Amino acid sequence: xxxxxxxxxxxxxxxxxxxxxxxxxxxxxxxxxxxxxxxxxxxxxxxxxxxxxxxxxxxxxxxxxxxxxxxxxxxxxxxxxxxxxxxxxxxxxxxxxxxxxxxxxxxxxxxxxxxxxxxxxxxxxxxxxxxxxxxxxxxxxxxxxxxxxxxxxxxxxxxxxxxxxxxxxxxxxxxxxxxxxxxxxxxxxxxxxxxxxxxxxxxxxxxxxxxxxxxxxxxxxxxxxxxxxxxxxxxxxxxxxxxxxxxxxxxxxxxxxxxxxxxxxxxxxxxxxxxxxxxxxxxxxxxxxxxxxxxxxxxxxxxxxxxxxxxxx
Amino acid sequence: xxxxxxxxxxxxxxxxxxxxxxxxxxxxxxxxxxxxxxxxxxxxxxxxxxxxxxxxxxxxxxxxxxxxxxxxxxxxxxxxxxxxxxxxxxxxxxxxxxxxxxxxxxxxxxxxxxxxxxxxxxxxxxxxxxxxxxxxxxxxxxxxxxxxxxxxxxxxxxxxxxxxxxxxxxxxxxxxxxxxxxxxxxxxxxxxxxxxxxxxxxxxxxxxxxxxxxxxxxxxxxxxxxxxxxxxxxxxxxxxxxxxxxxxxxxxxxxxxxxxxxxxxxxxxxxxxxxxxxxxxxxxxxxxxxxxxxxxxxxxxxxxxxxxxxxxx
Numbered sequence: 001x002x003x004x005x006x007x008x009x010x011x012x013x014x015x016x017x018x019x020x021x022x023x024x025x026x027x028x029x030x031x032x033x034x035x036x037x038x039x040x041x042x043x044x045x046x047x048x049x050x051x052x053x054x055x056x057x058x059x060x061x062x063x064x065x066x067x068x069x070x071x072x073x074x075x076x077x078x079x080x081x082x083x084x085x086x087x088x089x090x091x092x093x094x095x096x097x098x099x100x101x102x103x104x105x106x107x108x109x110x111x112x113x114x115x116x117x118x119x120x121x122x123x124x125x126x127x128x129x130x131x132x133x134x135x136x137x138x139x140x141x142x143x144x145x146x147x148x149x150x151x152x153x154x155x156x157x158x159x160x161x162x163x164x165x166x167x168x169x170x171x172x173x174x175x176x177x178x179x180x181x182x183x184x185x186x187x188x189x190x191x192x193x194x195x196x197x198x199x200x201x202x203x204x205x206x207x208x209x210x211x212x213x214x215x216x217x218x219x220x221x222x223x224x225x226x227x228x229x230x231x232x233x234x235x236x237x238x239x240x241x242x243x244x245x246x247x248x249x250x251x252x253x254x255x256x257x258x259x260x261x262x263x264x265x266x267x268x269x270x271x272x273x274x275x276x277x278x279x280x281x282x283x284x285x286x287x288x289x290x291x292x293x294x295x296x297x298x299x300x301x302x303x304x305x306x307x308x309x310x311x312x313x
Numbered sequence: 314x315x316x317x318x319x320x321x322x323x324x325x326x327x328x329x330x331x332x333x334x335x336x337x338x339x340x341x342x343x344x345x346x347x348x349x350x351x352x353x354x355x356x357x358x359x360x361x362x363x364x365x366x367x368x369x370x371x372x373x374x375x376x377x378x379x380x381x382x383x384x385x386x387x388x389x390x391x392x393x394x395x396x397x398x399x400x401x402x403x404x405x406x407x408x409x410x411x412x413x414x415x416x417x418x419x420x421x422x423x424x425x426x427x428x429x430x431x432x433x434x435x436x437x438x439x440x441x442x443x444x445x446x447x448x449x450x451x452x453x454x455x456x457x458x459x460x461x462x463x464x465x466x467x468x469x470x471x472x473x474x475x476x477x478x479x480x481x482x483x484x485x486x487x488x489x490x491x492x493x494x495x496x497x498x499x500x501x502x503x504x505x506x507x508x509x510x511x512x513x514x515x516x517x518x519x520x521x522x523x524x525x526x527x528x529x530x531x532x533x534x535x536x537x538x539x540x541x542x543x544x545x546x547x548x549x550x551x552x553x554x555x556x557x558x559x560x561x562x563x564x565x566x567x568x569x570x571x572x573x574x575x576x577x578x579x580x581x582x583x584x585x586x587x588x589x590x591x592x593x594x595x596x597x598x599x600x601x602x603x604x605x606x607x608x609x610x611x612x613x614x615x616x617x618x619x620x621x622x623x624x625x626x
Contacts, residue, residue, distance in 0.1 A: 026531055027460045028386045028515070029356040034347045042431055043342040044447060046400035048438045073341045087359035087445040118355055125361045127440010132400040134357060134447035147340045202341070218339055 006122050009096070013103035014086075019116035021083060030085070030118035038138035043073040049128035053182075059098045060105030061182045062131075067109050068184045069205065070135035072257040075191035076203040078145040079137030081113055086120040089130040113188065139195070145261075148218035149200040150278045154262040156223055157272040159187045161233040162208050166253020167246065176235040184257035190271050194261060197269075201261035207254040209295055212284045215260060222281030223262075227251070227288045227298065231273040245299025252295055319435050322409070326416035327399075332429035334396060343398070343431035351451035356386040362441035366495075372411045373418025374495045375444075380422050381497045382518065383448035385570040388504035389516040391458040392450030394426055399433040402443040426501065452508065458574075461531035462513040463591045467575040469536055470585040472500045474546040475521050479566020480559065489548040497570035503584050507574060510582075514574035520567040522608055525597045528573060535594030536575075540564070540601045540611065544586040558612025565608055 015025045021032045034040055047066045049055050057065075067084065074081050086106075090099070110116060118136065168174065168181030187203075194201060200219055204211045208230065216223040232240065232250065240246045262278055263269055279285070286293050328338045334345045347353055360379045362368050370378075380397065387394050399419075403412070423429060431449065481487065481494030500516075507514060513532055517524045521543065529536040545553065545563065553559045575591055576582055592598070599606050 023459070027390070029354050029390050029392075029457075031457050032353045032355060033454070034353060040345040040347060040353070041342050042345060042398060042447075042449070044398040044400050044433045044445075046402055046434045046436045046443075046445065048402050048436055048443075050439055051436060077340070077342050079342075085355060085357040085447050087357050089359055089361050089443045120357045121359045121445075123359045123361055123364060125440055125443060126363055127438055127443070130359075130361075130402045130438060130440070130443035130445075132357075132359065132434075132443075132445030134355075134398050136355070141346070144342075144344050146336070 009099060010122055013099055014117060014120070017103065017106055017110060017117035019083065021118050022116060025119060028119070032118070032136070035138050037141055039141050039144060041074055041077050041079040041137045041139055041144060042134060043070055044132065044134040045070050045073065046130065046132045048130050055128070057182060059101040060108070063102045063105035064109045064183060066131045066133050067106060068186050069257060070133045071113060071186035071188060072184060072203040072205070074135055074137040075186045075188045076145065076201045076259055077137070077139065078143060078191045078195040079139045080192060081115045081135060081137040081188065083116040083118040083136055085118050085134045087132045088120070089123050089125040091129060092124045092126070143195045145194055145198050145201045147200055147202050147215060150215065150219035150221050150262040151199055151264065152221060152278055152280055153265055154199050154278040155265050155274050156225065156260070156262050156276040156278060157269055158204070158208065158231065158258055158260050158275050159190055159272045160185065160258040161231045161236065162204070162256055162258060163236045163250020163253060164233050165255030165257070166249055167236050167239055169255065170249065171239065174235055176233065181255060184255070186257060187259045190259060197267055198261040198263055201259055204256040204258050204260050205254060207252040208256065208260065209252050209284055209286070211260055215262070216283055220282065222279045222283055222285055223276060224279050224285045224287060225276040227286055227293065229273065229275045248295055248299030251298060322412060323435055326412055327430060327433070330416065330419055330423060330430035332396065334431050335429060338432060345431070345449070348451050350454055352454050352457060354387055354390045354392040354450045354452055354457060355447060356383055357445065357447040358383050358386065359443065359445045361443050368441070370495060372414040373421070376415045376418035377422045377496060379444045379446050380419060381499050382570060383446045384426060384499035384501060385497060385516040385518070387448055387450040388499045388501045389458065389514045389572055390450070390452065391456060391504045391508040392452045393505060394428045394448060394450040394501065396429040396431040396449055398431050398447045400445045401433070402436050402438040404442060405437045405439070456508045458507055458511050458514045460513055460515050460528060463528065463532035463534050463575040464512055464577065465534060465591055465593055466578055467512050467591040468578050468587050469538065469575050469589040469591060470582055471517070471521065471544065471571055471573050471588050472503055472585045473498065473571040474544045474549065475517070475569055475571060476549045476563020476566060477546050478568030478570070479562055480549050480552055482568065483562065484552065487548055489546065494568060497568070499570060500572045503572060510580055511574040511576055514572055517569040517571050517573050518567060520565040521569065521573065522565050522597055522599070524573055528575070529596055533595065535592045535596060535598055536589060537592050537598045537600060538589040540599055540606065542586065542588045561608055561612030564611060
């Protein structure tokens with residue numbers, strides 16, 4: 001791998017990303033004194049080249065996406081991120097410049113999200129790049145937002161716009177969409193603001209409809225979504241106007257990294273769009289113009305099982 | 314992958330491995346209230362098929378090795394393990410039985426080491442299996458053993474026997490050695506006993522001599538090792554008696570997962586063998602019959618740069 005060995009790569013590109021907990025990456029371990037009265041929230045996601053990102057995506061954006069999909073999980077918990085551990089398995093012929101760019105991407109997002117590298121490992125593989133990140137955050141004791149807890153009559157909200165990631169994967173020529181595929185926006189501030197307010201929350205990574213199904217299942221309720229209320233970006237709307245079947249792709253496609261959450265109906269909510277309500281029953285019910293519709297009728301041709309992060313190519 | 318999807322695999326094989334922190338793997342996050350007055354110790358290691366284990370090693374032993382190399386890092390810190398996050402990237406044709414066996418191996422070691430699965434992720438790869446584990450442990454505040462801190466005149470100790478892992482990789486037909494390659498023994502109890510006693514410690518994963526070099530470098534000292542004092546298993550000794558060059562392999566080969574540590578000379582030490590002392594200078598000095606020798610002279614033909622976990626085949 002590269003012209004530098006494992007230890008040199010770590011010293012040159014990864015040690016500068018650490019804070020005091022990382023001990024300069026000299027100890028093969030991080031030492032963390034958790035904030036007083038806090039509970040720690042930990043989440044881990046793996047990303048594989050050709051599955052979760054394109055082989056030729058820029059290395060700095062791959063790094064930032066790997067970090068952000070984990071931060072998005074913390075956002076859904078209402079957690080404040082502290083740092084992360086990163087293991088990387090690189091193909092043996094990976095150029096040093098590639099790793100330099102990758103680490104630079106991490107550095108950019110560390111500043112943006114005020115986090116530090118705690119530790120990790122660097123190895124080689126005969127296969128595609130495999131990245132694994134464990135993100136660590138904290139919440140005041142007892143305030144983590146769970147995935148279960150939605151009550152009958154709660155309203156259902158989503159942040160941002162839905163479908164841009166999947167449509168960006170399909171249409172890399174449309175910059176506004178491709179950017180959303182490459183660089184998710186973890187909704188950390190919104191997530192923190194939902195502590196004590198949201199009855200349940202999760203981030204949308206497998207597609208709005210599949211993840212609404214996960215939310216419904218966790219609470220043993222039905223989530224009713226008014227398809228016409230789902231917020232779409234202008235670029236997504238234009239694509240759908242040309243080919244209405246793309247609405248199904250937008251709703252089922254995944255890689256949104258927006259927050260989906262439920263709130264008792266009396267509470268006012270900013271920075272999110274109400275898309276439906278929680279009712280008795282199970283699963284997800286889609287409504288359009290007051291009528292029940294299926295994802296299939298909206299153009300989703302690959303079944304109703306949710307996005308599995310497989311690239312179209 | 315397998316006949317089950319990602320969510321079914323997680324529910325069937327991994328959710329049963331969680332404790333209260335894992336929230337049944339339903340939340341994409343773990344919630345941990347750190348023990349009172351404790352600092353958390355976190356470490357991450359990745360393992361790739363064909364690099365860190367053989368493609369045809371039994372799945373349960375691969376799982377246990379992945380866990381144990383991380384626990385070994387915690388042992389070197391004097392930490393008590395709590396649990397771990399695991400991400401797995403499986404080849405697409407991985408059989409469900411393989412994953413069942415893998416998770417069963419985790420279950421066996423969870424009982425042995427009193428730890429729980431906190432969370433993780435399951436994905437597929439077009440390449441070889443990639444495993445990544447983040448292990449979480451704790452130490453009383455201020456008591457983590459660092460890799461730096463060795464003082465001039467300290468004695469150098471090692472637990473167990475050295476070289477069995479590398480010789481087991483070379484000689485899978487010798488059960489006692491192959492077992493040591495397949496299943497490291499993290500020295501957690503010894504590590505805990507070294508709090509407040511060892512001036513510095515690390516686990517031996519890259520080979521005794523390379524890792525002694527890391528220890529020396531961290532403290533800015535020289536580590537003098539009397540080669541004749543290095544503890545060898547009977548099986549390793551027999552191999553070396555037949556071919557003395559294998560001594561170099563034993564000392565440089567890696568995959569030992571024993572603890573290497575230094576202690577002020579006045580303190581008595583149990584459960585470990587004194588192999589040398591800390592002197593002024595830098596790097597590692599090898600002595601045999603009072604004379605300075607090189608690793609090359611001991612039969613190490615691949616240079617002095619340390620083990621990189623490459624399989625011989």
